Amino acid sequence: MSEEKPKRMTIIASKGALDMAYPPLILASTAAAMDVETMIFFTFYGIDVINKHKYANLKVAPIGNPAMPSPVPIPNIIGMLPGMTAMGTMVMKSMMGKINWPSIPDMVEACLELDVKMVACTPTLEMTGVTQADLIEGVKVGGAADYLDFALDANINLFV
Amino acid sequence: MASIEITPDEIADLKGLNCPMPVLKTKKALDKIESGKILQVDLTDAGSKSDLPAMIKRTGNELLEMKEAEGVYTFYIRKK
Numbered sequence: 209m210s211e212e213k214p215k216r217m218t219i220i221a222s223k224g225a226l227d228m229a230y231p232p233l234i235l236a237s238t239a240a241a242m243d244v245e246t247m248i249f250f251t252f253y254g255i256d257v258i259n260k261h262k263y264a265n266l267k268v269a270p271i272g273n274p275a276m277p278s279p280v281p282i283p284n285i286i287g288m289l290p291g292m293t294a295m296g297t298m299v300m301k302s303m304m305g306k307i308n309w310p311s312i313p314d315m316v317e318a319c320l321e322l323d324v325k326m327v328a329c330t331p332t333l334e335m336t337g338v339t340q341a342d343l344i345e346g347v348k349v350g351g352a353a354d355y356l357d358f359a360l361d362a363n364i365n366l367f368v
Numbered sequence: 369m370a371s372i373e374i375t376p377d378e379i380a381d382l383k384g385l386n387c388p389m390p391v392l393k394t395k396k397a398l399d400k401i402e403s404g405k406i407l408q409v410d411l412t413d414a415g416s417k418s419d420l421p422a423m424i425k426r427t428g429n430e431l432l433e434m435k436e437a438e439g440v441y442t443f444y445i446r447k448k
Contacts, residue, residue: 215426238388238419241395242426307386318392 215244216362223368224253226266226297232368233315240322249355251329255338258326258347263312270296320346327354374432374444376408377401383412390416391423398429398447409443417441
């Protein structure tokens with residue numbers, strides 16, 4: 209396969225909720241394991257996924273999410289009550305624990321080990337006051353042109 | 369694939385792990401062994417039954433045999 213041009217994939221990760229953090233990390237690490245050159249471009253809330261102060265504590269919000277699993281059926285509006293986000297997160301984490309699923313920090317580490325290019329969006333960093341020192345080691349910073357330069361030669365480009 | 373006895377050089381026990389870990393750990397195990405050596409992978413995740421051959425094919429490695437016994441899928445992979 210070395211004589212062929214390597215396949216490429218990019219993912220824009222724009223969400224910082226626990227459930228939305230997994231798909232980019234799973235797809236990127238799996239692609240890298242399949243010898244695909246892979247980049248995740250973290251922007252807006254997606255920055256939380258590679259923020260070392262936050263990434264172990266991402267949450268899932270029950271409000272506005274009718275598909276949110278619950279041990280007992282509850283009206284979605286209840287999700288606005290204080291504590292419901294924590295409870296929803298606890299339910300989801302216990303479901304993940306049952307199937308022995310990796311944590312977000314585990315998945316970020318797996319991506320870095322497999323040489324996934326992890327890029328944090330510069331304007332988002334400036335806007336939110338997050339600096340490179342707040343990011344996981346190995347994450348680079350870059351702008352839209354950096355992303356596009358890589359994405360223009362990619363076989364798959366996804367926005368999450 | 370004839371059912372000849374395959375002797376693996378390395379064994380990766382990935383039982384109990386779910387997608388995407390079997391693929392990632394298999395790749396890691398393949399990276400550690402030398403070209404031409406055979407890796408045996410044992411796993412229990414039914415989804416990885418089709419995931420693993422896709423990864424093996426894309427990375428240019430060779431799937432020698434896959435068998436299933438009592439809920440455990442066993443893969444023999446020759447590293448390219």
